[in-house]
Amino acid sequence: MRRLFRRLAVTVAAFFAMQAMAADTPPVPDTLVQRIAACTSCHGEHGEGGSNGFNPRLAGKPAGYLHRQMRDFQRGLRHYPIMEYTVGPLTDDYMREIAEYFSAQNVPYTLHDVPATSPAAMARGEQLVTKGDTARGIPPCMACHGPNLTGVQPDIPGLVGLPYDYISAQLGSWRTNTRNTVAPDCMKTIVSRLSDADISAVSAWLAQRPVPADAHAEPAGSVSPPLRCGVLGAGT
Structure with missing residues (x-):
């Protein structure tokens, strides 16, 4: 019985410790910049394009074009696993918001x-x-x-x-x-x-x-x- 109570006490203590740690962790800001982190990790902070020559510039491209490319990946018309995975769960409104954001960026060309x-x-x-x-x-x-x-x-x-x-x-x-x-x-x-x-x-x-x-x-x-x-x- 004593062992059971000890285990229960340890479990309860661990639970509350985890709750306290979670409470101390600041929430991730729900901003567009945060939500497009998956995009900027390959296409550059402002959509200026990657340095490898294969991740294209998004900045300044027409929003309609950018939106269509994401839809084409969703619909299976374009094939690239990373892009298909990234845009797969996105709503149409969300994709339009992303397209408008990158279209509005004005950064130097490389x-x-x-x-x-x-x-x-x-x-x-x-x-x-x-x-x-x-x-x-x-x-x-x-x-x-x-x-x-x-x-x-x-x-x-x-x-x-x-x-x-x-x-x-x-x-x-x-x-x-x-x-x-x-x-x-x-x-x-x-x-x-x-x-x-x-x-x-x-x-x-x-x-x-x-x-x-x-x-x-x-x-x-x-x-x-x-x-x-x-x-x-x-x-x-």
Whole structure:
């Protein structure tokens, strides 16, 4: 009986000690900055992008674009385990709040190293970005992403300031079906017409482009996309 009472006393004492410790622990502040800690751990404190060349910049991107990417991960249209796990339980309102936060951030761009690229490849990259390749049905990147490649509100992202590795990886993802979006998926159509050399050339030329003084996305309606795109409201 004495042993039973001793055990009970120890259990009760431990319980109250744990309660006291819990009471002394300050609550985690319920702020947006705290709640997006999972985002900033990879994409930078203000969404400026990671240093590894694969975690892209979020700061200043159109909110509609950022929101759609999170939804695409939720819906299984885009595949990357970390992102799928992170956004899986989020509500639509929460994702919109996150998108608006990062869209409003204005921090300097960091340019990354570009692999050694021949002048001929750079010229090919410039051609595809600025003029396209009519013979192969490839429109210029500028036709959708804007004349300064800074994107267009509310759904088209800027391409300036993105690392070579990220650009080439995303173009490759459309090929391997690990990146998709709502139909008709105009980017998938375009990428299917690019060769491996084209992808490398476009990635290199874009990655070495200087960022304009005003890198804000162009106003809605500034471009007339040459292909029907589901993300821009075109039906299937």
